[in-house]
Amino acid sequence: xxxxxxxxKLLFVTGKGGVGKSTxxxxxxxxxxxxxxxTLACEIDAKGNLSDFFESGPTDYEPREVQPNxxxxxxxTEASLQEYLRLQMRLPAIARIGPLARAFEFVATxxxxxxxxxxxxxxxxxxxxxxxxxxxVDAVATGHIVSQLAAPQSINELVHVxxxxxxxxxxxxxxxxxxxxxxxxxxxxxxxxxNETIELAGRVEDxxxxxxxxxxxxxxxxxxxxxxxxxVFEELRQPAAVGALDDSLGSPVEPVFEAARLAVTMRRxxxxxxxxxxxxxxxxxxxxxxxxxxxxxxxxRTTRQVAEALSAELSY
Numbered sequence: 001x002x003x004x005x006x007x008x009k010l011l012f013v014t015g016k017g018g019v020g021k022s023t024x025x026x027x028x029x030x031x032x033x034x035x036x037x038x039t040l041a042c043e044i045d046a047k048g049n050l051s052d053f054f055e056s057g058p059t060d061y062e063p064r065e066v067q068p069n070x071x072x073x074x075x076x077t078e079a080s081l082q083e084y085l086r087l088q089m090r091l092p093a094i095a096r097i098g099p100l101a102r103a104f105e106f107v108a109t110x111x112x113x114x115x116x117x118x119x120x121x122x123x124x125x126x127x128x129x130x131x132x133x134x135x136x137v138d139a140v141a142t143g144h145i146v147s148q149l150a151a152p153q154s155i156n157e158l159v160h161v162x163x164x165x166x167x168x169x170x171x172x173x174x175x176x177x178x179x180x181x182x183x184x185x186x187x188x189x190x191x192x193x194x195n196e197t198i199e200l201a202g203r204v205e206d207x208x209x210x211x212x213x214x215x216x217x218x219x220x221x222x223x224x225x226x227x228x229x230x231x232v233f234e235e236l237r238q239p240a241a242v243g244a245l246d247d248s249l250g251s252p253v254e255p256v257f258e259a260a261r262l263a264v265t266m267r268r269x270x271x272x273x274x275x276x277x278x279x280x281x282x283x284x285x286x287x288x289x290x291x292x293x294x295x296x297x298x299x300x301r302t303t304r305q306v307a308e309a310l311s312a313e314l315s316y
Contacts, residue, residue: 005214005286005314006032008182009127010174012137012210014145014200015186016193020218020306023298024186024290025138026053027306031314033070034307037133041066042123043074050074050138055300071132075119116151117168124174127181142185142200149175149183149208175210182213187277189217189270198280212285216310217274219292221267224260233260288313 005011011028015021022043029041040063043050051059051074056066063073123135139145152171175181183204187197197215204212235241237257245253278287290309295302 005182005184006035006037006134008134008180008213010123010135010137010181011184011213012139012145012149012182013184013186014139014142015216016142016196019186019188019193020290021141021186022050022138023053023302023306024184024216024218024310025136026050026303027310028184029070029072029134029136030054030067030303031307031311032134032136033067037069038131039070040123040126040132040135041070041072041138042126042135043072043138044119044140045075045138053298053300053303075122116148117171120148120151120175121171124171127174128170142196145183145200146203146207149204149210153209172209175208178211181210183210184214184216185212186216186218188219189221189273189277191273194273194277197277201281201285212282214286214288215277215281216288216290217277218290218306220274220289221263221270221292223267224263229260233257 013025029039032039054066059072059074061076063071066072123137126135140148152168185197187193201212290306
């Protein structure tokens with residue numbers, strides 16, 4: 001299944017805030033473009049920073065090429081509504097939709113699912129029209145993704161005839177095709193992100209038609225020391241050995257041993273969370289591991305390194 005991830009037409013990438021969701025979305029889009037696919041990276045939150053990961057400058061509703069084969073855009077509710085009215089309702093394009101936009105805000109507030117339809121509809125429409133080989137959506141966080149993905153079905157259950165029913169019909173068809181559309185959850189090997197991932201995996205299966213196709217575990221610590229090295233460190237931490245090393249090196253060595261112990265403890269604690277994640281979800285869902293990069297800021301270099309890590313995972 002991991003090998004087939006980039007063979008989809010539409011991938012939604014979600015995750016708890018702070019786990020690196022946008023980094024992974026950008027990296028998947030970059031990797032797909034490097035493999036020859038005409039790819040669109042679509043940022044749902046227009047206040048986000050997806051463009052930072054390509055160091056391409058701000059993006060807007062109109063897709064533009066930021067790397068060879070790779071295009072990026074940011075969602076804009078008013079622009080999306082105007083495009084929807086022009087393409088689906090056959091209304092002429094107008095410079096500003098002012099009163100209509102305010103009416104839409106009123107309807108969207110009163111009828112849950114309307115705003116989500118408009119947001120999800122844009123990347124799904126790009127897939128329907130075949131403009132790109134793959135659309136990667138930097139989607140909303142885990143707390144909101146289910147309602148967004150389930151919105152077309154919710155509207156369909158309320159409206160049984162007419163134009164709206166027709167419009168939600170093709171959305172549901174594309175979202176529900178497992179060979180076309182998939183969800184990727186990004187997590188880190190920590191208690192809260194893993195808990196949210198396990199909960200979300202169950203909700204996605206129960207409440208949406210979108211298939212969970214992979215979980216990316218970000219910031220995985222390497223195993224620096226094995227049990228043999230740990231035994232050596234413990235012997236060297238004996239008072240006599242520490243004193244001899246301090247005298248020999250001319251500086252205290254205890255902080256070094258403490259750092260080694262901390263690294264081992266963190267690695268084992270995180271490994272425990274990963275074991276729980278693996279045993280709590282369907283065994284057919286692949287886990288893709290991205291190592292901790294120890295970088296202070298994100299940018300294209302980070303995106304490229306994460307893409308390389310994902311490429312290695314997808315090659316197994």
